Amino acid sequence: MRYSSLLFKSGIIILVLSIVSFAGLNCLTTTDSGSSGKVFNAPSNLRATVISPTLVNLTWVDNSNSEIRFEIWRNIYNENPTFTQIATLGANVISYSDTTVIEGKGYSYVVYAYNAAGNRVDATASYCVTVLWVEIATGNMYNIGRATNGTLWFWGYEYGRTGAVTIGEPYMIGTSTNWKQIVCGLNNYRVGLKTDNTLWSWWWNDYSQLGLGDSTDRSSPTKVGIDTNWSALAAGYAHTVALKTDGTLWSWGYNEYGQLGNNTYDFKTVPTQITGTTWSAIAAGAYHTVALSTTGAATTLWA
Numbered sequence: 301m302r303y304s305s306l307l308f309k310s311g312i313i314i315l316v317l318s319i320v321s322f323a324g325l326n327c328l329t330t331t332d333s334g335s336s337g338k339v340f341n342a343p344s345n346l347r348a349t350v351i352s353p354t355l356v357n358l359t360w361v362d363n364s365n366s367e368i369r370f371e372i373w374r375n376i377y378n379e380n381p382t383f384t385q386i387a388t389l390g391a392n393v394i395s396y397s398d399t400t401v402i403e404g405k406g407y408s409y410v411v412y413a414y415n416a417a418g419n420r421v422d423a424t425a426s427y428c429v430t431v432l433w434v435e436i437a438t439g440n441m442y443n444i445g446r447a448t449n450g451t452l453w454f455w456g457y458e459y460g461r462t463g464a465v466t467i468g469e470p471y472m473i474g475t476s477t478n479w480k481q482i483v484c485g486l487n488n489y490r491v492g493l494k495t496d497n498t499l500w501s502w503w504w505n506d507y508s509q510l511g512l513g514d515s516t517d518r519s520s521p522t523k524v525g526i527d528t529n530w531s532a533l534a535a536g537y538a539h540t541v542a543l544k545t546d547g548t549l550w551s552w553g554y555n556e557y558g559q560l561g562n563n564t565y566d567f568k569t570v571p572t573q574i575t576g577t578t579w580s581a582i583a584a585g586a587y588h589t590v591a592l593s594t595t596g597a598a599t600t601l602w603a
Contacts, residue, residue, distance in 0.1 A: 340364040343411050346424040353403035353430050353449065358396045360411055360424060367391050367413040367421075374398070377406035377427060377469060401430045404451060406469060429453065429470050439484030445470060450477040452492065459488045459504075474521060485509055485535035486586055487554075491542075492521060493533055499524040499542065499571075507538040508569035509553035515569070525571065534584035541589050542571065547578035549591055557587045 341363035349357045358372065372387040387396055401407060407430065410423040431447035442456025453470035481493040488504040491511075500521040501510035508515050511524045532543040538554035541561075550571040551560040558565055561574045574591075581592040 340366045340413070340415055340419070340421060342421040342424065343370070343413050344424055346409065346411055346426045348407070348409050348426040348428040350428050350430055350432065353432060354399065354401055356398045356401050356407065356409075356428060356430065358398065358409055358411070358426070360394055362392060362394050362413075364413060364415075364421070366415050368416050369414050371412045371414070372396055372398075373410040373412065373423075375408050377408050378471065379405070383408075383410055403430050403449060404447070404472065405430055406471070427469055435482060437482045437484045437490075439490070440486055440488055442467075442484075444473070444482050444484060444490060446479050446482050450479050450495070452476070452479050452482060476521070481533055483533045483535040483540075485538060485540065487538040489535070489538070490521075491524075491533050491535055491540055493530055497528050497530050497545065499527065499530045499533075501540075507554035507567060509535075509538045509540055511540060511552045511569070511571050513569045532582060534582045534589070536584040536589065537586040539584065539587075539589070541582050541584055541591075543579055543582055547580065547594055549574045549576075549579040549582065551589065559584075559587050559589050561589055561591070 343360045343362055346358065346360040351357055368391050370389040370393055371385055372389065373383040374386050375381055375383045386398065386400065389396060406427065408425060408427045410425050412423050413421050431449060431451065431453070433445045434448055435446040437444045442454065442458060445453045447453065452473040454473055455467050455470040458465050458467055476494070478495040479492055480495045483491050487506060487509065489501065489509050490503055491499070491501045493499060501512065501524055502518040502521045505515050505517050510518060512518070512522060529545040530542055531545045534541045536559060539551060539559050540553050541549065541551045543549060550573050551562065552568040552571050555565055555567050560568060562572060578594045579591050580594045583590045
């Protein structure tokens with residue numbers, strides 16, 4: 301976990317930090333309550349929990365007995381940075397359900413407490429994305445999540461050729477809503493499968509691990525060939541293996557240790573079929589590949 305953003309509003313510093321869970325995105329944030337010099341204590345430990353893509357539950361700790369109301373404010377992250385008020389609640393309330401969220405959006409929440417004199421204490425903040433996760437792929441200090449609505453989301457340490465940036469909140473990759481599988485190679489590349497059984501790859505391509513016939517990087521998902529019968533993927537350090545719906549096995553990329561299984565040490569720039577039996581399952585380590593035959597009677601390993 302890390303602090304992901306530093307917001308300034310009405311002279312108040314709000315620190316935002318997010319926590320990812322597999323079932324959804326639960327976000328826990330704390331703030332410097334700044335109670336010193338304040339007339340009453342700020343609420344704290346605001347948590348935004350995604351119950352469904354259209355329902356976010358907020359809970360917090362009430363640290364004062366003198367507030368007369370709470371206000372809930374919200375913005376749409378990376379879309380509308382201006383916070384707007386969405387609810388006014390009475391005293392001693394410690395939860396709120398937001399039913400006005402839209403699936404696939406990122407929201408930041410703030411809770412303010414007021415006393416009878418009109419004083420407002422420091423706010424707490426929390427961030428969440430209104431999606432539920434069905435698959436998480438991990439790369440080299442980053443993650444890519446696939447949501448129930450078929451979208452892909454990135455967060456973590458993003459490597460670029462000229463530097464790197466830390467992205468603390470998930471952001472959506474492109475606009476496609478039909479992703480079926482995602483894998484991440486250790487050499488900072490990604491390969492994805494869509495519901496139409498097409499194959500896509502992007503990012504680093506030092507060893508032609510993207511399968512696009514060259515060693516040029518791609519900054520966004522790029523279709524690999526024209527085939528529409530891919531069924532499963534696996535990625536190593538810089539080599540990729542894939543199954544087709546007909547049970548054939550294909551590999552490409554880095555091959556210094558024979559991990560492509562083609563009886564050579566030659567790199568392959570495009571998907572190349574591995575001769576032999578019909579295959580049912582694949583897995584890849586950094587420099588080796590494992591495949592299972594459809595009969596279940598033979599497991600082949602090469603490294």
